[in-house]
Amino acid sequence: MKTLKIGICGWGNVATGLFKAIEKNSNLIQLNGGVNLTIDVIGARRDNPKCNPGKTKIERDIFDVIKHDIDVVVELIGGVEVARELIIKAITNKKHVVTANKAVIFHHGDELFKLAQENGVKILFESAVCAGTPIIKLLKEELAANKVSKISGMLNGTSNFILSNMEEGAEFDSTLKLAQDKGYAEPDPAFDIEGMDAAHKIGILSSLAFGTSLPPEDFFVEGITKIQKSDFSYAMDMGYTIKHLAVAKINESSLELRAHPALISLDSHLANLKGVRNGMEIDTDLIGKIHIAGSGAGQESTASGLISDLIHLSNTNEISDQLYKGDEGKYPVLDFSNLVFQYYFYIEAEDKPGVMASITSLMASKEVGIESIVQKEELGDSCVPIILITDPFKESDHAELQKELLNLDSVRAIRSIRIEAK
Ligand SMILES: NC(=O)c1ccc[n+]([C@@H]2O[C@H](COP(=O)([O-])OP(=O)(O)OC[C@H]3O[C@@H](n4cnc5c(N)ncnc54)[C@H](OP(=O)(O)O)[C@@H]3O)[C@@H](O)[C@H]2O)c1
Numbered sequence: 539m540k541t542l543k544i545g546i547c548g549w550g551n552v553a554t555g556l557f558k559a560i561e562k563n564s565n566l567i568q569l570n571g572g573v574n575l576t577i578d579v580i581g582a583r584r585d586n587p588k589c590n591p592g593k594t595k596i597e598r599d600i601f602d603v604i605k606h607d608i609d610v611v612v613e614l615i616g617g618v619e620v621a622r623e624l625i626i627k628a629i630t631n632k633k634h635v636v637t638a639n640k641a642v643i644f645h646h647g648d649e650l651f652k653l654a655q656e657n658g659v660k661i662l663f664e665s666a667v668c669a670g671t672p673i674i675k676l677l678k679e680e681l682a683a684n685k686v687s688k689i690s691g692m693l694n695g696t697s698n699f700i701l702s703n704m705e706e707g708a709e710f711d712s713t714l715k716l717a718q719d720k721g722y723a724e725p726d727p728a729f730d731i732e733g734m735d736a737a738h739k740i741g742i743l744s745s746l747a748f749g750t751s752l753p754p755e756d757f758f759v760e761g762i763t764k765i766q767k768s769d770f771s772y773a774m775d776m777g778y779t780i781k782h783l784a785v786a787k788i789n790e791s792s793l794e795l796r797a798h799p800a801l802i803s804l805d806s807h808l809a810n811l812k813g814v815r816n817g818m819e820i821d822t823d824l825i826g827k828i829h830i831a832g833s834g835a836g837q838e839s840t841a842s843g844l845i846s847d848l849i850h851l852s853n854t855n856e857i858s859d860q861l862y863k864g865d866e867g868k869y870p871v872l873d874f875s876n877l878v879f880q881y882y883f884y885i886e887a888e889d890k891p892g893v894m895a896s897i898t899s900l901m902a903s904k905e906v907g908i909e910s911i912v913q914k915e916e917l918g919d920s921c922v923p924i925i926l927i928t929d930p931f932k933e934s935d936h937a938e939l940q941k942e943l944l945n946l947d948s949v950r951a952i953r954s955i956r957i958e959a960k
Pocket of ligand 1: 547548549550551552553582583584614615616617620638639640641665666668669836840
């Protein structure tokens with residue numbers, strides 16, 4: 539039986555989860571993976587009361603882990619710059635690298651994969667996107683014979699948890715607090731709710747499927763903080779719900795790369811994925827649409843993805859499956875302002891004659907068609923919500939139209955959400 543000697547860097551949530559999972563399932567890993575995984579050294583700048591590493595050697599300086607006789611460094615410190623430095627040092631010392639760190643792959647992927655290739659070692663990162671839910675190897679291996687045209691889905695569990703709860707009538711703030719209490723959201727949840735976490739993940743998937751660079755040359759990112767619970771009931775009346783959607787999609791010979799809230803049809807597969815789960819839809823030429831969903835965070839799920847990388851590493855000597863492909867087959871990323879969407883507008887206006895006419899004539903003067911416009915029940919204080927669905931128009935005209943609608947005498951507030959085409 540082969541043995542793979544491992545050095546872990548970092549001793550937090552994921553690292554201790556990996557340690558425990560290897561201990562707990564070592565027989566299964568040997569049976570199914572044909573490898574004996576040994577943790578020879580841990581880089582931990584302090585002890586973690588949640589896990590006793592037994593007799594495993596501890597290095598207080600994570601960089602000293604690389605000096606040991608190990609095959610692979612498992613980078614689990616998170617963050618970008620120190621993680622990059624650590625990975626570079628591991629690679630140049632001819633150690634393979636396994637990481638769960640989406641941020642370092644997103645920002646420095648191209649540099650690191652190129653360096654790994656030059657040094658004859660691998661970087662594997664299954665758990666960097668959706669933790670243990672197998673998406674990286676699915677794209678790289680199982681779908682290798684397919685031309686992928688679109689990847690879309692909910693890649694941030696916290697956002698999906700918050701939006702699913704708002705769909706049931708909860709408020710944003712209380713649901714965010716609940717997500718934090720349950721340990722889904724980070725103490726500083728900005729990365730989740732401002733959309734960056736999902737952007738990192740779709741950026742990595744896009745690089746795998748479409749050869750876009752890491753970091754990507756262009757990207758549109760918007761979070762979920764402006765969504766109100768009333769948007770859900772108005773959207774549902776029209777057959778939609780609201781999700782935070784990350785999308786990489788071929789548009790002729792260019793690529794759309796974006797992560798933002800979107801109205802999606804209630805009868806779509808993604809609309810029914812609720813709670814903290816991640817879910818994706820992949821459009822392929824040979825097997826059509828594929829759906830994949832699963833836990834996108836947590837100690838055990840992440841450990842599962844890391845162990846799958848370690849098994850993969852021990853079972854293949856090839857380094858040709860590296861992500862770095864130079865400029866070959868790369869799709870340029872489209873300028874977001876050139877994309878075309880239908881929009882949902884929530885317009886809060888004074889309840890007086892002529893309001894609807896002023897809105898529709900402004901839309902006509904901007905040559906933006908209206909699919910539907912409905913005045914809803916009064917909110918009090920002589921104020922009515924008007925729900926407007928536009929025909930498709932260019933993103934570059936969206937902000938200006940919203941500003942001009944708000945400038946109308948009777949309009950008090952306005953917000954909008956893009957509608958994802960079926
Ligand atoms: N948690 C999840 O569910 C999940 C899922 C998928 C991927 N990931 C990724 O997995 C990685 C680890 O996440 P985590 O949840 O385990 O984080 P964590 O609990 O905060 O653990 C991070 C560990 O790294 C150590 N560390 C950080 N910076 C360091 C430095 N400069 N030098 C030495 N040690 C350093 C920390 O030490 P101190 O305790 O001393 O600060 C801690 O032991 C991240 O890249 C994350 O994005 C996490």
